[in-house]
Amino acid sequence: MRTSLTVLTALTAASLASGCATAVVGTAASVGIYAVQDRTIGEGIDDATASQRVKLRLMSVDNVAFREVDVEVAGRNVLLSGSVPTAEHRQVAETIARSARIVDAVYNELAIGEPSTWARSAQDEWITAQIRARLTASPAVRAINVNIETFHGNVYLMGSARTDHELQRAAEIASVVGGVRRVVSFMQVRRPEAPYYAQAEEQGPPAPEYRGREPENERVF
DSSP, X not given: OOOOHHHHHHHHHHHHHSOOGGGGTTGGGGHHHHHHSSSOHHHHHHHHHHHHHHHHHHHHXXXXXXXXXXXXXXXXXXXXXXEESSHHHHHHHHHHHHHSTTOOEEEEOOEESOOOOHHHHHHHHHHHHHXXXXXXHOTTOOGXXXXXXXXXXXXXXXXXXXXXHHHHHHHHHHHTSTTOOEEEEOOEEOOOOOOHHHHHHHHOSOOOOBTTBXXXXXXXO
């Protein structure tokens, strides 16, 4: 039976009003990964918490309609991929994602009426694994910063790159894997901050002071 948008909206409001104490369950296991990524541990935990909250709210509204929705959060940006039965469900899923705290943007890539078969899901997993292996082997890409989602041969890249070249190279590597229909990159360039000791070296010794003249402010990039 087709659920109306009105009912879905009401259920959404109810789910958003309730707390999600279990949203942070499992994030501790990922702290080790966050520690070696360019994002901070706190940012990684925030992204994981937002992803879990959105998924829990989707399932509480309609665990059948939203069971094939994948939620990926990176840098406070949410990617919704997978499939839903109707355009109404697609809109409700986006509304739920946008209502989550610590979320800046939502990329809605949900397909309508395209459920996956076991064979299709296995093919998508194979594509993801191949892309992950090639990114890891590439000296031009820091693969630990890249999240990969694949649905029906459509590949979505999330995460960060240190340069524009790295961002482009990651998409190029993904595009040549067999079975890939298209690659959509939502990655953002994020140049790593220099460690505190390097910043101190760049600043050098303090500038001498002269009477009658204010020292100029310097900014370290």
